[in-house]
Amino acid sequence: MSQSQSPRSSSATKSRVVVITGLSGAGRRTAAHAMEDLGWYVVDNLPPSMVPSLVGFARQQALTKVCVVLDVRSPRLVEQLPQMFAALADAGIDHEVLFLEATDDVIVKRQESSRRPLPLQGDGRLLDAIASERSMLSAVRASAGLVIDTGRLTVHQLASRVAHAYGGDSSAMVRIAVMSFGFKNGLPIDADLVFDVRFLPNPHWVPELRPKTGLSQEVSSYVLSQPGAAEFLDQTEALLVTMAPGYVREGKRQCTVAIGCTGGKHRSTAISEALGARLTARGFRVNVTHRDLGLE
Structure with missing residues (x-):
């Protein structure tokens, strides 16, 4: 976690929430580091059901920019996402989704380089795990405010795209x-x-x-x-x-x-x-x- 603002008591402070998700190996960690560098309060790998409580805490601490990184650990966690978004909307909290993806061959190359299996891979094939992730996250991708294909991007180019989208204050212009x-x-x-x-x-x-x-x-x-x-x-x-x-x-x-x-x-x-x-x-x-x- 990181925070760039000193806490002060104000439960009425309006928070902006960005949820970073997408395919494993598509660059979520790089995007999260970029958000931290921009002064966002970043929490990684939090269960979706706990996100509304996190945002409530952020409001109390006057943290106006909150970023939550969510990955695919199980179908059960993905099933919690609609309820999470509904709870944020009911609370009047502005939230948006940054979805990261890449082609199968890029994901395979990156995973072979890191020598780490995908969360859904188990003892099965890597390509089957990638297909499962795409299927499970298809609805989230469709509703995302910003989708970035990281396949041809360096880590610096991805950080630049994130900085362009989320750096500075929220603007009235796209x-x-x-x-x-x-x-x-x-x-x-x-x-x-x-x-x-x-x-x-x-x-x-x-x-x-x-x-x-x-x-x-x-x-x-x-x-x-x-x-x-x-x-x-x-x-x-x-x-x-x-x-x-x-x-x-x-x-x-x-x-x-x-x-x-x-x-x-x-x-x-x-x-x-x-x-x-x-x-x-x-x-x-x-x-x-x-x-x-x-x-x-």
Whole structure:
């Protein structure tokens, strides 16, 4: 546990509660450490039935930011989750779910590296345990406010995503994560919106631009000067500005926008940087990442 605020008596203090859950091996511990670094009061591996009592204690101690990390120990514990969320809602407590996941091959590789079995594995196969976890947590994933696929993220990139979503005070504006990617490497499964910029000419076919990336001024100028680039940015910016208030009204604090081209090196990178700059100028809190930059 960690706390960054001195306790003082105030049972009326309003607490914000984040529940971190998801697949074993998907990065819950890394996310929890990131929350601690942001000043959240973090409790790991607490039974769901005890979470409402924890939040009551936090209110008494004037702890306004509480994070609970829940994993899959047994089907019985997962069955307690709906009652836990209902109890928090009945108490008028703002709560949200951060769900972490990764593909089967990533989970297998990580578990083999750690040499630790999954909680549901027992004497069975690792893939069967992963499938059981996915099935048991499917309803929780569907209701999560933020889903992050950690398969291609380093621990530092995951910490950055967590910091972007939960750092600082709660804002009246939705936070926007803009991610470039390459279609040849697969769609990002944690994206809320996906846009395809392969309609723009590819700098890959310009010899002097091929070795550069969309982060360079030369490639950026080339991409943004193409017919349709400015119009795409205008309309995407307008769409997000239109949607943002609705996200806030529905309690969604984070929107992940994925911009894709063939390899994720030139067009999507340049467009993502430009869109991020526009949204920042609009007053949004924006985090721009490039999933496939550097991959061949």
